[in-house]
Amino acid sequence: MRDLIFNLTRKNNPPVYYHILFWGLFMVYEITLAAAIRERFNHFADYSLHYLLNIFLFYFHCFFVIGKRQYYSIADYRYVAGLLALELICYYLGTVSINKVLTSAGISVSVPDTSSKLFHLSLLYRCLYIIGLSTGFRIALNLLDSRDRIHKFITQNLIAEKEKATLRTELLSAELSFLRSQINPHFLLNSLNSVYNRIRKNDPNSAEYVMALADLMQYALQPPTATDEVPIESELDHISNYLKLQRMRYSAEMEVKISNDEPDLKIAPLLLITLIENVFQHGELNNPKSAPKIEIMISLGELMLQTRNQIRSDHRPGNGVGLPNTQKRLELQYKDRYSLNYGAEKNIFNVKLTIQLR
Structure with missing residues (x-):
């Protein structure tokens, strides 16, 4: 009994x-x-x-x-x-x-x-x-x-500890990869500056191309740690330099609108550039009737980024990690404070991101 x-x-x-x-x-x-x-x-x-x-x-x-x-x-x-x-x-x-x-x-x-x-x-x-x-x-x-x-309770704690350990491992791996990528950045930047000084009189357009490339490298090679933030103005300047470089590279028509009403805000570094890069990597840049559109607006503590581009006819799938990695960073750093939607419709790829920065 x-x-x-x-x-x-x-x-x-x-x-x-x-x-x-x-x-x-x-x-x-x-x-x-x-x-x-x-x-x-x-x-x-x-x-x-x-x-x-x-x-x-x-x-x-x-x-x-x-x-x-x-x-x-x-x-x-x-x-x-x-x-x-x-x-x-x-x-x-x-x-x-x-x-x-x-x-x-x-x-x-x-x-x-x-x-x-x-x-x-x-x-x-x-x-x-x-x-x-x-x-x-x-x-x-x-x-x-x-x-x-x-x-x-114990299971949840173990899962949380495992996630923290995984995050620490990924952060360490990212830091090691970053250090390996810093192949004497001062040497590279000084070399680009030397090239700029040599060609700016004879070929101003190429000189501007080199200077934009140097600015991009300087920003990318010397960011803060992955968990820090940079002024929003610095991130927008980096995007502007990238767009300048792409305009000179493709001579393509594109609609770009960037407005910032709150320059004192901060954002995780190199967070937005992946979404901009996708436009040029997968978009049709030679069709003036369907020019790529990039819009970034910052107002009332909120950032809104929208891109729209026609998908290239010779489109080749990429490695498929850009957008998922961006979403993972958003989830880690702006959990419950962001919205990311993207997808293709009638051969047009749209992306819309909003982040509450304050």
């Missing part, structure tokens, strides 16, 4: 058939034992009505009197003591009523005299016995519930 009760409590919400099995075995055990002692069985109605009363008391005490209540003060214990007294009274009245109904129907009961001392003692013992079983069952359920909550 003890093992069965334990099995019943292995889950927080045991299936109904477990309860039916428990009560079936419990009644068979008690009825058989009582019949062996008295050398007779009682009437079926006697067993049915009394066990219905016992089952009702068991679940009422388990789920309503005790439940998941926390006991912090004397008032809580007084409240439960009052409910216990009420249970005893109701159980007494219920048992007396059942005996009267059975007696009036001509069915014999174990203790017909409801005023005798034996009746009162047996009734008190029976009530406390059922309440004790119910209390044990409730304690087992509460312990299992606590175990599950502790297990869930």
Whole structure:
């Protein structure tokens, strides 16, 4: 019987058939034992009505009197003591009523005299016995519930620690890759400046191309760490230099609109450039009827970036990491503060990004 009760409590919400099995075995055990002692069985109605009363008391005490209540003060214990007294009274009245109904129907009961001392003692013992079983069952359920909550808490902590460890590993890898990419940036920048000084008189356009490239490299090779932010003006200047470079490279028509009403805001570095690069990598740049459109607006603490471009007829799929990586950075640095939507419709690719920067 003890093992069965334990099995019943292995889950927080045991299936109904477990309860039916428990009560079936419990009644068979008690009825058989009582019949062996008295050398007779009682009437079926006697067993049915009394066990219905016992089952009702068991679940009422388990789920309503005790439940998941926390006991912090004397008032809580007084409240439960009052409910216990009420249970005893109701159980007494219920048992007396059942005996009267059975007696009036001509069915014999174990203790017909409801005023005798034996009746009162047996009734008190029976009530406390059922309440004790119910209390044990409730304690087992509460312990299992606590175990599950502790297990869930520990699991969530382990997952969080694993995510932090993964993030630290990725950050370290990114920093190593960044350091490897810094192949003496001062040498490269000085070389570009030397080329600019040599050609600016004879070929001003090429000189501007070299200077724009030098500005791009200077910004890209010397950013802050991945978790810091830069002034929004610096990021916009970097985008403007990139667009200048692409205009000279392709001589293509494009619609560009950049407006910033809040120059004091900051943003994660090199966050927007991937979305701009996609326009030139995958867009049709030689169709004046469908010129690429790039719009960046910053107002009231919000940045809004929109791009629109026709997809190239000779389009080759890229490595597919640009937009997902951008979205991952947004999720890490602007969680619940951004919206990124992109997709193709009728050979036109649209991107819209909004970020609450303040």
